[in-house]
Amino acid sequence: MITKSHSKPRLSNCQVIELEKATEDEVLKHIAEVDALLLAPPLKLTNKILDAAGCNMKTVATVSAGYNHIDIDELRKRGIKLGNTPRVLDAAVADHAVMLALAAARRLHEGRLKIENNEWKSDYQWMLGQDICNSTVGIIGLGNIGQAIAKRMKGFDIKQILYTGHREKPEGKELGAKFVSLDTLARDSDFVIISVPLTKETEGMCNEEFFSKMKKTSVFVNISRGQVVDQPALIKALKTNSIFAAGLDVMTPEPLPPDHEMLKLPNLVLTPHIGSATTNTRNEMSLLAAKNILKGLAGEEMIYPVV
Numbered sequence: 001m002i003t004k005s006h007s008k009p010r011l012s013n014c015q016v017i018e019l020e021k022a023t024e025d026e027v028l029k030h031i032a033e034v035d036a037l038l039l040a041p042p043l044k045l046t047n048k049i050l051d052a053a054g055c056n057m058k059t060v061a062t063v064s065a066g067y068n069h070i071d072i073d074e075l076r077k078r079g080i081k082l083g084n085t086p087r088v089l090d091a092a093v094a095d096h097a098v099m100l101a102l103a104a105a106r107r108l109h110e111g112r113l114k115i116e117n118n119e120w121k122s123d124y125q126w127m128l129g130q131d132i133c134n135s136t137v138g139i140i141g142l143g144n145i146g147q148a149i150a151k152r153m154k155g156f157d158i159k160q161i162l163y164t165g166h167r168e169k170p171e172g173k174e175l176g177a178k179f180v181s182l183d184t185l186a187r188d189s190d191f192v193i194i195s196v197p198l199t200k201e202t203e204g205m206c207n208e209e210f211f212s213k214m215k216k217t218s219v220f221v222n223i224s225r226g227q228v229v230d231q232p233a234l235i236k237a238l239k240t241n242s243i244f245a246a247g248l249d250v251m252t253p254e255p256l257p258p259d260h261e262m263l264k265l266p267n268l269v270l271t272p273h274i275g276s277a278t279t280n281t282r283n284e285m286s287l288l289a290a291k292n293i294l295k296g297l298a299g300e301e302m303i304y305p306v307v
């Protein structure tokens with residue numbers, strides 16, 4: 001939370017209140033009369049927070065590319081500007097997606113469990129995984145992160161990249177990727193990778209019908225938001241081996257309770273929403289969010305404006 005100085009705002013001449021815990025209660029205790037708020041998911045920017053902030057607060061920056069934790073219509077109504085931090089995280093998140101694809105295809109989690117449980121078999125037909133080489137990779141959402149994933153996957157001598165989304169994109173052509181329907185992508189891909197933002201349209205997009213179309217040998221990866229997936233349907237597909245494996249960096253709920261049934265699935269690789277969590281990327285994101293705040297306070301266009 002930032003209170004503006006009278007001269008051109010710089011972080012050094014603003015008063016910055018840093019919260020120990022990013023909870024709604026903690027924010028409510030300190031938000032009255034601040035000029036700007038810098039937040040990160042999963043903290044939701046609720047109407048309660050906006051009401052408590054009062055009319056001074058006209059600038060918000062989120063340290064994230066996604067902004068589904070913020071009601072942008074409400075911000076528009078209140079005349080509040082919002083900036084986010086895309087692009088600087090594309091490489092880190094795309095790397096993470098590739099890691100999950102490889103880890104799930106090559107049974108990383110299951111292999112580790114076999115060692116721990118003293119179930120290591122010296123049989124050359126044991127623990128066989130899936131190849132990326134010669135595979136068809138389906139990307140749902142060919143935005144900046146989706147394109148970064150496509151570039152990386154092409155380095156694995158794959159057969160083809162398919163993608164789906166609102167519309168065919170020139171970037172798809174440049175990558176040699178083929179625009180297809182969601183159904184075709186589910187049916188024909190050996191790897192399905194989700195990189196769409198969470199919207200009303202994408203919520204629950206990967207449902208029972210979607211998983212039923214995927215091949216038994218296919219791998220499913222999600223680095224976007226958990227709510228894009230009908231999670232019980234994914235769990236069923238993994239339990240019944242109607243798909244081969246999955247790698248998830250995002251899930252519902254977050255944090256996932258340690259006794260959740262997903263943690264008992266050997267063919268599921270899980271990471272705790274750390275796609276962009278490298279030192280450099282998080283530094284870049286923080287810097288960008290701070291710059292968005294200063295631009296907003298100065299009445300200038302933010303570097304990455306959302307509203």
Ligand SMILES: O=C(O)C(=O)CO
Binds near residue numbers: 064065089275276277
């Ligand atoms: O920035 C975001 O929205 C992320 O979820 C990064 O992993």
